[in-house]
Amino acid sequence: MRTTAFGVALALAVASLTGPAQAHPPTTPVSVWVTTPDRAELLHERAPVSFHDGASDRTTITVDPRTTYQTMDGFGASITDSSASVLYRLSPADREQTMRKLFDPKQGIGVSFLRQPVGSSDFTAASAHYTFDDVPAGQTDFGLEHFSIAHDEQQVLPLLRRAKQLNPQLKVMATPWSPPAWMKTGGSLVGGRLQDDPKVYDAYARYLVKFVQAYAKAGVPVDYLSIQNEPQNRKPSAYPGTDVPVRQEAAVITALGPILQKASPRTKILGYDHNWTTHPGDVASTPPGEDPETDYPYKLLRTPAAKWIAGTAYHCYSGDPSKQADLHNAFPSKGIWFTECSGSHGPNDTPPQIFRGTLTWHARTLMIGTTRNWAKSVVNWNLALDSTGGPHLGGCDTCTGLVTLQPDGTVTTDAEYYTIGHLSKFVQPGAVRIGSTSYGTTGWNGQLMSAAFRNPDGTTALVVHNENDDPRTFAVAVGDQSFEYELPGGAIATYTWGRVRTDVPQELMARAATASVNAADAGLLVDGDGSTVWQSKAAQAPGQWVQVDLGKAQTFRQVALDSGGNVGDFAPGFDVAVSNDGSSWRTVASGTSNSQLTTVALRPTRARYVRVTQTGSAGNWWSLADLRIYR
Template identity: 30%
Template structure:
């Protein structure tokens, strides 16, 4: 069997170095093995992507034509990152230029005066440009807050709850938002009910109990979607950190009505690994998707911080996919060199950042970490069973729809480590530098 080995050594600044790999007959010893079992597959993978925020669109609009083309090709072409998923806020979020809503007052709501001028200025042009590169791009929409007048605290920021008397109106606003994007040829295939529904933030936020979130989803939003011919729209709940997944899921799916109306749970990484919760839910709720919908790292400087961020991405992605994750959506696709703009000063790093002074794009280590998955694992792939001799090596494998095997192996240790990749009676000997990662792709013998 032959295939490709794509390796990255971040300490030596060697990225996506491709060589040919050739499997040999297996050695008789059973040491240093990573074994893969392609006939034993687990969850289906929907794809990989990032988030279209107003900040990303604003920075994109400021770039030269050459940088715009480079950005779009690098993210969305099948020869590069091959992004197939995206997420965007319904109305404003912290990575917007300011608060804004589709409807700003009860009087405008009664008159049907909805405005999507901010979407048309900074979001829709970027998303349309991305879909020209990848027409199959599938998008998820997520609210950070309803309009302030619909909430108990009368503002978009600082938590508060959606008033019961506005459940129907808020569902209508969300559907009108979807219709606006559809008019521009943009394919939105899924929704989450609320970003981080138990977090009070200085920026746009809104609180729901699990009973409130599921009631809004199943009794108001789902019927509204069906009324407008959007029966296939997927609905996700939670959209928050992994540590709260099990309690939310158990309460949500105690009702059969909720089970029929909700397609999955979305989650973030900000409170740590909690891979066992994903694994448990994947076993207990095999018909529900578990989508990673947001993760980012702080805006820091220096090689040490970059290596920490490198580890965060690789460790979390490998752990999530091993545990049952069905797709990966990073946070901002693009920011400026300071990690913004952000109307609350809540700056962070993006995989790609634009240096306006030099009219150039800067690629952070997170870009390469994601690329070791997104460039080689196709939508429709399945996670394959794999086992490793050493807990200090991290690995996860996939089988693409055409039968191609993909294995990502990461060495988080500072020293070099070796292993033997084995499928059946064939093996390949791999040596990884400290903090290095490799993606191996190959077809079974005879294909």
């Protein structure tokens, strides 16, 4: 009787934050920038909105500034030899305008990361492929006496220097597509391997250091360096490439690490620089009797060379971004960078189809998919191409860039300009990704996706993508303040705001969960992933319950029942009970809900187990994207 009386009395004192937002004076203003797949809005600044006190009955993206993840380095593309050639076809005035549109954080999108080829790639405007130490066939240059970056001094380096003037926070990564041919089996830049010789490993390491030093002297310091683009791509299509198995990459890095640290302490080494998963074509091309090394980045980080490796670089052409999180979980002290993905198109695709398809795929997979899976950078391929998708020498003939030079001499912006711009213009280098609920998937499920960042200046940037073709109205909440917004189908929005004056509780990590119905999926309640949903798989009925285990007794003051994008699948009535042993329970709150997110406020309560029991009935299922407990 005492327990029942206590529960009723406490329930009367509970403030259950449900129902539509209350009418209060506006507080923090929010800037809104939107891009739609029909090009009706292109990084268009809409009228601002404001946070208000109170909650919403809509699907709610909860931003949690107390939960932090990786620090961001930047967002951008590559000034390939082809991109440089395209930009130099413009008049000086038009080239300057285009560079400002790309790199100026105020007048443009503030591109903040460039991945530069060391020598030739498939996107080369020259008539032949090259490196920075080419000698006639049959000759060698172990003294690197013929080393020269004169090729890049013509167009690439002037553009890089101007980019750094426009955005002083710009970071530069360097990646070779091939060592000089004299270092390789077969004597060609296309295909082959490094000769398995310590003298060659040493020469290649010194070649890379000379490149870093030469670029620094030319006014473009190199922040990151990988030793081979796509080391498992054994059969590049008429462009430079090299098969570099793990043992050879480790050998080169072991030789490179000490001398690079001495010559350029700022330059960090990144490993792998290839796809999320080994491409089936790369597996099929594995020499007979050799390991296809489908776990390449794991193997590399288990070698002694790992001491010199800051982290791993990934590309988008096989697999999905979740592989980044898998590697992070295995090696949490090593960083993750996403360093290449090109938009592409079919032979019969129209420009509107190309724009829509590229925008929406890149939005969910790269903008949000990579950053929610620990990427410190999001980098596309070519910065600029012409209307034929070139110039290129071998390789891709359907690739797109951030901008395109049209036959009439105008420069147009592509989908990648906007997917990168929605990040680079608002998320400053040094920003930290913070917690935000996200209900969509990189595989498309028609829900809302989000990623949130806290900038060094204290502002917050929230990127939201509506995967659905139809408009979606949703809420954004920070603590006990929120705002509602409708986003067109397929659209991207970036919301920015300053400090929100609200008490933001800290989430407690639950160890396990169970349920009275569909217990097999109960772990989805506490996986921190709003795109995975526990469902009762039966009509809602009194007595159904879900339960979480905090691992030990802890003090908390809020319970959040988040039904995410499963509209209407909230519990119409509920009890919240707690226990220290999982057997003896006391009710600490009761309530009703008509909201996708129901936040139940409690007096400070200490317990190990929290159980939410259904007290209402409904013909639809009970769905919970997450059940969260807050201190």
